[in-house]
Amino acid sequence: MVNYNISLEGKTVLVTGAAGFIGSNLVKRLFNDVPGIRIIGIDSLNNYYDVNIKFERLQQLNDLVAKLHPGKDEREKYWKFVKGNIADMQTLNHLFAEEKPSVVVNLAAQAGVRYSITNPDAYIESNLIGFYNILECCRHHHVEHLVYASSSSVYGSNKKVPYSTDDKVDNPVSLYAATKKSNELLAHAYSKLYNIPSTGLRFFTVYGPAGRPDMAYFGFTNKLRRGEKIQIYNFGKCKRDFTYVDDIVEGVVRIMQHAPEKADGEDGLPIPPYKVYNIGNNNPENLLDFVDILQQELIRANVLPANYNFEKYKELVPMQPGDVPVTYADTTPLEEDFGYKPSTSLRDGLRSFAEWYAKYYGTATTIVK
Ligand SMILES: NC(=O)c1ccc[n+]([C@@H]2O[C@H](COP(=O)([O-])OP(=O)(O)OC[C@H]3O[C@@H](n4cnc5c(N)ncnc54)[C@H](O)[C@@H]3O)[C@@H](O)[C@H]2O)c1
Structure with a gap:
């Protein structure tokens, strides 16, 4: 086990992508669990998916902060949200200089595999220029620990399973x-050159309430509600290591509190304080089983009527460019270093999603035709 060398109590933490799915859940968890924490959130609120979900997440965060810190001055002291683009160096530099974050969690990115085929610019802007700006700011403003989102996508079409952080990942397919x-490579160079402790997290297919509408479980639900066909790729012969969002957040919060140790090598130069972990469920599920559980939970939550004819709306189609047949996380290093691995079952996780969906969009009896 590693030692927790960073206490988050009373610290200022910058979370980028704070209105995003994982970011908003992280901010919520930090406010609930860490006394005196001050959080600066930045998000461009882009319209890659329905921006109302981002506003809804922010509203929930504002309500939580208002409950925890009832006075207006107090509220403004502990929670600040900035609508801004991390690819804009001026905005970011100003934010770091003003707020002096000790820990930075970079979750802002253009996500999605298929969208990168039609909109490559968005990925270069947010994921490369934005990430470079974050590194430069961490370098000049003496950040104690940079934690950033990588992805299981880096494994490409790795044949060996489970995917280990020791595997060679030089063959991306999107x-x-x-x-x-590239984020992992850039972070390594900055850790080596400027002794910036950094930890990259390869997340595996994250899902949950108020999640991303572009992801399969959410998109399938929307389509089934509209009476449209859902397309199941690779004729259903795909396996995914689905990871519930609370499990991801638990991992991130633990990891934030341990910055990789600084040390000098024999050459007198820093050994890069740099780590990368997988955070996944370590239990891949077959896509057809996943669709089956989703169906049952949508009926249970009354998102769809009990007599819904699922077979009519399922279409098995070939593999799509950029997709991979299996994702499967080896979480041994996470368990060894942090005594933790995700464990929420797909049934429980999809139940929470379906219940949230029913509340947010209405139940089957209240569907607006
Ligand atoms: N959800 C998953 O299954 C998954 C899996 C692997 C990796 N990840 C990574 O985790 C991170 C969070 O993912 P998520 O699922 O919460 O996605 P998300 O799209 O819900 O959140 C990302 C947020 O970042 C914001 N953003 C994008 N570009 C920005 C920019 N240039 N400046 C400021 N804000 C910007 C978006 O508006 C969005 O609210 C991302 O880096 C993503 O690549 C997610």
Whole structure:
């Protein structure tokens, strides 16, 4: 086990992508669990998917902060949200100079594999220029620990499973994956050159309430509600290591509190304080089983009527460019270093999603035709 060398109590933490799915859940968890924490959130609120979900997440965060810190001055002291682009160096530099964050969690990115085929610019801007700006700011403003999102996509079509952080990952099959691998390389160089402790996290297919509408479980639900066909890729012969968002957040919060140790090598230069971990469920599920559980939970939550004819709306189609047949996380290093591995079952996780969906969009009886 590693030692926790960073206490988050009373610290200022910068979370980029704070209105995003994982970012908003992280901010919520930090406010609930860490006394005196001050959080600066930045997000461009882009319209890659329905921006109302981002506003809804921010509203929930504002409500939580108002509950924890009732006075207006107090509220403004502990939570600040900035609508801004991390690819804009001036904005970012100003934010670091003003707020002096001790820990930075970079979750802002253009996500999605398929979208990178039609919109490559968005990936270069947010994932490369934005990430470079974050590194430069960490360098000049003496950040104690940079934690950043990488992705299971870096494994490309790795044949060996489970995917280990010791595997060679030099064969990305999408631009998204290439930018995430580049983040790890850039972080390594900055850790070595400027002794910046950094930890990269390869997340595996994250899902949960108020998640991303571009992801399969959410998109399938929207389509089934509209009576449209859902397309199941690779004729259903795909396996995914689905990871519930609370499990991801638990991993991030633990990892934030341990910055890789600084040390000098025999040459007198820093040994890079640099680590990369997988955070995944370590239990890949077959896509057809996943769709089956989703169906059951959508009926249970009354998102769809009990007599819904699922077979009519399922279409098995070939593999799509950029997709991979399996993702499967080896989480041994996470367990050894942090005594933790994700464990929420797909049934429990999809149940929470379906219940949230019913509340947010209405139940089957209240569907607006
Ligand atoms: N959800 C997953 O399954 C998954 C899997 C692997 C990796 N990741 C990574 O985790 C991170 C968070 O993912 P998420 O699922 O919460 O996605 P998300 O799209 O919900 O959140 C990302 C947020 O970043 C914001 N953003 C994008 N570009 C920005 C920019 N240039 N400046 C400021 N804000 C910007 C977006 O508006 C969005 O709110 C991303 O880096 C993503 O690549 C996610």
